[in-house]
Amino acid sequence: MNLSFSKEDLDFKQEVVDFLDANYPGDIKERQDKRLPLDKEQNIRWQKILSKKGWFAVNWPSEYSGSPELSLTQKYILQNVLAEYNTPVLLPFGVGMCAPVIFSFGTDKQKKQHLPAILNSDVWWCQGYSEPGSGSDLASLKTKADKEGDSYIVNGCKTWTTLAQHADWIFCLVRTETTPIKQEGISFLLIDMKTAGIEVKPIITVDGSHEVNMVFFDNVKVPCENIVGEVGQGWNIAKFLLMHERSGIAGISSLKRELSRLRELSASTIVNEGTLLDEPAFRAKIEQTEIELTATEFTELRTLSSMSSGGSPGAEASILKIKGTELQQKLSELFVEMLGYYAHPFFAENELGSNDSIGPEYAGSIMPHYLNYRKVSIYGGSNEIQRNVISKAILGL
Ligand SMILES: Cc1cc2nc3c(=O)[nH]c(=O)nc-3n(C[C@H](O)[C@H](O)[C@H](O)COP(=O)(O)OP(=O)(O)OC[C@H]3O[C@@H](n4cnc5c(N)ncnc54)[C@H](O)[C@@H]3O)c2cc1C
Structure with missing residues (x-):
């Protein structure tokens, strides 16, 4: 390359x-x-x-x-x-997740109906995979879709559904058949959130924000033509989509911006006779982060290069997910360390529009960001699960 x-x-x-x-x-x-x-x-x-x-x-x-x-x-x-x-x-749910599924597996009608609306951001999508008890073990999901004439009747519950409070449509994994092998009998179903029987309930996270939800389905009637791909082929589609989700999750460009922001701010944070950036211990942490970030960026470029010549992200997506999210968390910790005591008072209202802070002007958002970013090693498949993928697919263990 x-x-x-x-x-x-x-x-x-x-x-x-x-x-x-x-x-x-x-x-x-x-x-x-x-x-x-x-x-x-x-x-x-x-x-x-x-x-x-x-x-x-x-x-x-x-x-x-x-x-x-x-x-x-x-x-x-x-x-x-x-x-x-x-x-x-x-927002990845439409453009980066549902659309590739639709243009790879969908019918012409589905493509015509959904792709232009996603392209123009006229329709907001959310992802209905996880359920209480079915996160890492996603194939154990229980939300049922029973066929009745030309429709499926959906019953069950999805959880951690990001920004479902705004969503017009949800793409769901549902069980269309009960089979001895749990990965079989799962289908990929598109559901209009305005359909009767859907209820969205907020989950408020530790930083005080409303980002995730529970979504309940009570006898929700969905046309059979909203299945993408073959009935029962949902697990293959889910795997296809998860690889795309993971490869975009590293956030390398944003990490580079955040690192340079940290460098700038620590260069203007006075400590003893000099600045925080002059402190060898803090500086070493910044340098180490930069080394790891550069190495991760090159892994991402290699992956993009192989994808651009027709490959799929494969297990490299898991490496990127782990390293990218570890770096995101590490940086959020370094911002807190830089601020010291000033990071500690925080107001959940920050998420609602106020940016009051004690200390530097930027301090108000640091702790909510740090707390919010505990999520990154969990979503998109937890980092422990990614290590399992690497041990099997790359190390052959
Ligand atoms: C902020 C946020 C947003 C999310 N958004 C969405 C969304 O929009 N749509 C959606 O469908 N889902 C979403 N998720 C759900 C996310 O994908 C799951 O939380 C994740 O897959 C982990 O599942 P779980 O929470 O059920 O934890 P569990 O699977 O119960 O895991 C608990 C712990 O056990 C570990 N563990 C479990 N199994 C193994 C194993 N085999 N080997 C080693 N360790 C293991 C896990 O790593 C974790 O540390 C979101 C989650 C968060 C936190």
Whole structure:
């Protein structure tokens, strides 16, 4: 893989910079820089801006995205410049998760109905995989879909469903048949959240935010044509989708921005006679993080390179998931360490729009962020489960 930038690549980078200078809305930037959550309208508005430019569904075949496909290097540049500008992380559930399933396994009708709406962020999707008791052991899921005429009747409960409170549709794994092998008899079903019998209940997390939910299904009637792929083929689709979910989860470009922010802030944090960045112990932690980040970035580039020549992410996605999320947590810890006592008082209202803090102006968001990021080693398949994948698929244990 050649990553030296050609003149065309540098022109592309300039195009991204010019585009962001002209089109990144000030109100969204302000909330991003203060690490305050965006509301639904802001998320959608930002995604529409990118989509109009053809930089939203960059991993879709152009037949569906309607835009020319970017080269691997252009995608890398785009991702990095977006992260440098601290633009919002794109919500992955539609564009990065459900859409690849639909264009890989769906019917023409499903493609026509859902892909344009995802591309234009007109429909907000959420992911209904996990259930109480079926997280790591996902194949033990119990939500049932019983066939009645042209419909399935769905009963059961999904949990940890991210942003389901805003969702218009949910893609679910449901049990369409009870079989001795638990991976069989599972199907991938698309459900309109407005259907009668669906109830969403919030789960408030340790940082005080409302990000995840429980979703209950009580005799929910769903047309049979909403199954994607073959009935009972859901487990294969689930595995396909999870690999895509994990490969995007490392967040390397955002990590680079956060690391340089930490470096800058610690260089202006006065300790004893100098700054925190001059302290050998703290500086060593920053350097170590940078070394690990660079190594992880190259693993990601290798994976992207093999994907761009037709491969699928494979077990490398598990390495990226582990390393990326460990680094995300490590950085969130270093921010807390940098602030010392000032990190400790925090107000759940921060998540609701206030950014009051004791100490430096940025202090209010540090502890909620640290607490919120305990999640990253759990979601998308816990890091222990990823180690199991690596031990089997790479080490052959
Ligand atoms: C913030 C957040 C958002 C999420 N969003 C979504 C979402 O939108 N949609 C969705 O479907 N799910 C979502 N999840 C669910 C997530 O995928 C599960 O939490 C995850 O798969 C772990 O499952 P569990 O919580 O049931 O824990 P468990 O599976 O009960 O695991 C508990 C502990 O045991 C360990 N463990 C379990 N089995 C093994 C094993 N075989 N070997 C070694 N260790 C093991 C785990 O690593 C973990 O530490 C989200 C979770 C979080 C925290």
